[in-house]
Amino acid sequence: MNDILNVENLVLQFGGIRALNNVSFAAEKGAINALIGPNGAGKTSLFNSISGFYKPTSGRVLFEGSDISQMPAHRRAGLGLARTFQNVALFRGMSVLDNIKLGGHGRLASNALSAAWYLGPARREEMELRREIERDVIDFLEIDHIRNLPVAALPYGLQKRVELARALAMRPKILMLDEPVAGMNREETEDMARFILDIQEERGVTVLLIEHDMGMVMDISSRVVVLNFGEVIASGSPHEVRADPEVIRAYLGGHRAEAA
Secondary structure, three states, rough: EEEEEEEEEEEEEEOOOEEEEEEEEEEEEEOEEEEEEOOOOHHHHHHHHHHHOOOOEEEEEEOEEEEOOOOOOHHHHHHOOEEEOOOOOOOOOEEHHHHHHHHHHHOOOOOHHHHHOOOOHHHHHHHHHHHHHHHHOOOOOHEEEEOEEEEEOOOOHHHHHHHHHHHOOOOOEEEEOOOOOOOOOHHHHHHHHHHHHHHHHHOEEEEEEEOOOOOHHHOOHHHHHHHEEEEEEEEEOOHHEEEEEEEHHHHHHHHHHHHO
């Protein structure tokens, strides 16, 4: 398989509690890969371990074949791992555009002195970043009409879209989305699903998402991994996972057995 991310025997322990127990899975390059499971299954702990917010007790995380297990979060982001969060993590007093620009600042090459004084090279880089964001991110996600508004003035669904825009400004190779449609209505969910598909199909970005909306997961994902009590209990295509008896018992519920 053409995998861009490999998690090998990952263990994450907090005192006597094992949040992750020998978790292994792979994310297919250029595809939409989903992580599902009941509340408390360890999905966000796994995201935090992959992105560098948590340090696993044991096991490895490989990105493009290289071991990044000991790498800090900012260096992983620099390699191309971008993520959104389960709860919107934006600077509410800043404008939409300024929030999005923060995602691209890690790519700027200006030194600290020129940046501090906003000298020629820093100013040119900043203007080029703004043009790139306007062209490739704001227009793409259809948020030009809110670009100058403060984030705090936006409804929840648009705030989630701004957070996605900030992650895209990082030019990710892997886009990690933690419950991207949680709390959204049906129309907002359909819009977000369309944007995720466009990101994968038009830009070739690998998507790794956590989501409880099973209709969306099964519609847009090519590979699904199921966690329960910190362990992988199934993985495969949406059809294979939907029909797995252990998945039905642990997560989807008995009524889904007949539907599958």
